[in-house]
Amino acid sequence: MRVDVYIPLILPLLLTAVASQVGLKVSPALAARVLTIAAVLAATASTWALLLLAATLVNEAPHVATEAGEDGRRLPDPVPVAIAVAAIMLLWLIGFRLVRALRAHYATRRVLERLCEGHPPDSELIVAASSTPRAFAIPGTPGRILVTAAMLGALEPAERRVLLAHERAHLAHRHSVLSTAVTLAAAANPVLAPVRTTVAFLVERWADEEAARRVGDRRTTARALARAALVAQRARPGCALSFSEHAVTRRIAALQTAPLPNLWSIGVAVLALGALPAFGALDATGDLLRLLGESLPG
Amino acid sequence: MARTGPHGRAERRSAGELESEVLAALWATDEALTPADIQGEIGGNLAYNTVHTILKRLYDKGLVLRDVDGRRGAYRPAKNAAELTAQAMHEALDRGPDPIAALQQFVTGLSPQEEEALRDLLRGSGT
Structure with a gap:
């Protein structure tokens, strides 16, 4: 209990430290998947570890202490009270962050439903007659692709195919599920926020690679990204909001080199980084149950 | 046949995907387009008849309109x-x-x- 319970709280730091490096070495499809799974495992384990720490406070409950005193038993004290109290406060914070993330998720869902209104349910492409150049995938069954008229007008025919293939890849590989999962993981454990950023970048890279494969041309794919980024920039000059770490430039650079391999050795190592905190948390759970058995008579 | 050629030529497109491409082509320009225009625009050895069928389907869905004042047989997107x-x-x-x-x-x-x-x-x- 003394050591195990802290493992799930330390290891997510390691996952965060390696996340962006994994993205540079491994194909985006594999990297995005293993990082998301590891982040969810790590966040679940760290939250569970906090619950275990909070549960040790049961020894401080007056009736437990009194009964133990009457029976002449000595209560084990695995964790300092201050740490248990801190754990409870962190759990409140996590609860608040999870609720906020879920609210944002459902708010976005409602907006997306409105965007689809009035369009035939069996058509994939939804055009918005807007002069703001934008394009994104709308997850669902079936998923849809929303593109504004301004974005379509700015691209060459081959580049429009790239755009559609890119958004289709998001839908076909359910990238919204990965994105929601890693968002909730980062809400439960803020240390994992950089993993979330990396996964967001990797699903774009994944969709770029898929588009390049479908269209059969990496150069056209890179040009489509460049042109779309330039026209989007012109529509909102000086807008630093969506700057996001040179993401487009890095995606274009990646398309100008050969695709990265599926390095399973690295993939398994990342999964292990997610599984270790989970094992630590499980082990600590066993220890705590034993301690509680000693504390509570009957 | 899922893929063609070793040198990464384009993959075959499904009917739904072609519908999206034709609609995207119509929205990309201010002019009304005939099936021949669209055929030239989206390429990929698409048969004229295929383009025509897709336009008919889009028309039935209410997504495109026949151009009334322009060229005969030309289409515009429904707004x-x-x-x-x-x-x-x-x-x-x-x-x-x-x-x-x-x-x-x-x-x-x-x-x-x-x-x-x-x-x-x-x-x-x-x-």
Whole structure:
């Protein structure tokens, strides 16, 4: 209990430290998947570890202490009270962050439903007659692709195919599920926020690679990204909001080199980084149950 | 046949995908397009009849209209639903924290240096 319970709280730091490096070495499809799974495992384990720490406070409950005193038993004290109290406060914070993330998720869902209104349910492409150049995938069954008229007008025919293939890849590989999962993981454990950023970048890279494969041309794919980024920039000059770490430039650079391999050795190592905190948390759970058995008579 | 050729030529497109491409082509221009125009635009050895069938399907769905004052047999995109969607999108964007920012966006913002580099890229390979 003394050591195990802290493992799930330390290891997510390691996952965060390696996340962006994994993205540079491994194909985006594999990297995005293993990082998301590891982040969810790590966040679940760290939250569970906090619950275990909070549960040790049961020894401080007056009736437990009194009964133990009457029976002449000595209560084990695995964790300092201050740490248990801190754990409870962190759990409140996590609860608040999870609720906020879920609210944002459902708010976005409602907006997306409105965007689809009035369009035939069996058509994939939804055009918005807007002069703001934008394009994104709308997850669902079936998923849809929303593109504004301004974005379509700015691209060459081959580049429009790239755009559609890119958004289709998001839908076909359910990238919204990965994105929601890693968002909730980062809400439960803020240390994992950089993993979330990396996964967001990797699903774009994944969709770029898929588009390049479908269209059969990496150069056209890179040009489509460049042109779309330039026209989007012109529509909102000086807008630093969506700057996001040179993401487009890095995606274009990646398309100008050969695709990265599926390095399973690295993939398994990342999964292990997610599984270790989970094992630590499980082990600590066993220890705590034993301690509680000693504390509570009957 | 899922893929053609070892040198990464384009893959075959499904009917639904072709519908999206034809609709996208019609929206990309202010002019009405005939099936022949569209055939030239989206390429890929698409048969004239196929384009015609897709246009018919889009017409039945109310997504395209036959051009009344222009060339015979030309089509334009229907605007109604697209305008409602644009309105809903702008309302959502104006309302505060961008709910669409959480989605997988095709592109994100650029720094001035990056803008210049991307312009060079498009110029360099000849537009």
